[in-house]
Amino acid sequence: MGAQTSAAPEFFSTEPLAADHAGVTELFAVLAYGELSAFYRLAEEAKQAPSLRGRIGVAKMAAAELAHFETLEAALTERGADAEAAMARYQGALDSYHASTDPSTWLESMVKFYVADGLAADFYTEIAGALPAEVSDVVRDVLAETGHSQFVVDEVRSAVAASRSERDRLTLWGRRLLGEAITQAQFVMAQRDELAELVLAATGDLNGIATLFDRMQERHAARMAELGL
């Protein structure tokens, strides 16, 4: 853990992270609402799928998100939290993220799914590293590779290999997704003091958060390359 508490503002707790930290409930809640909204976004965006194969692929991805949601809902209930009330606190921020990054094509949907899923996994996995095993196990479980992303990689790679203009357009789209994700991550953290405190304790200090965002950008670039972008 080794939180460099000297650099943290007084506002934040300097105690080591405990499994019953109120921020853990908030972390589970934001993750849970994120999975639920990913489920509905995928189902909505599948309308643009050019084939039955695409609709089947997206439905499976959506169901995998919902299985993660159910894990988190159970974890929230086990902590004695009102799962719906806890999630509702993040509805505005996450819905805004989706509204501001509404894909206009099937390929934009695919890139968004892959890139946003990856960014979320990077962020939450780093936070989970500083949490007690009983908490981090839940987080890692719901962020585990679902095995469906190969479908996305194949769809996007073949499309951008065939079209230079599509590649340029999707490259810009990927950059926009990164920017919006970082903006919204900060907005989400600001929703509840307990969550901000948890993230700060997990990353060490404000510099630690900046370093985390740098690492996320590097991994984002690697993911874009994987898509041929």
Place this chain on the structure above:
Amino acid sequence: MGAQTSAAPEFFSTEPLAADHAGVTELFAVLAYGELSAFYRLAEEAKQAPSLRGRIGVAKMAAAELAHFETLEAALTERGADAEAAMARYQGALDSYHASTDPSTWLESMVKFYVADGLAADFYTEIAGALPAEVSDVVRDVLAETGHSQFVVDEVRSAVAASRSERDRLTLWGRRLLGEAITQAQFVMAQRDELAELVLAATGDLNGIATLFDRMQERHAARMAELGL
């Protein structure tokens, strides 16, 4: 089985149903496309949910449909069928059914889910009864009660208990769903000779089909009563 083959038109096979009957592939395919389209319809209709609780409930029902879809897709692949091509044959008929019974309110969606799911289960369960165990097990597995319908019953019962006009409206809606389902079931069967042959062999003869539809109407009435309609 006891197919009363004397009454069947010459067109239809008089042989006992075998697990490798071509109609079994068709049965799995129509069931599979039915589950996939139910998944997407539920996700679409959840937009009308009045609460986060409702959206969570519907997402879980949709994911349960998709789990059934995956069972059928695997069964199709195991039979050496091209799952997507087989399903595509029923896309038109099933999409038409959904288009002709497009709910305009959240309660209409809930009634449709409950009633249509029940009608489909009645129909396929009767057919499955005449099939070899290895086939009927798959059908019964995907039609098994998912445990989510109590959510629907609660939503509808409380709404109709509070409003006489809502009850009258939903009663008419239920009747329309039954009529469309029976029309569409006949249309689906007409898509492929192999499927019509399977259904006829399973029910005995054309009288058997009529009796099946009578039984379905009785069970439909019982389900409507369960909803307070």
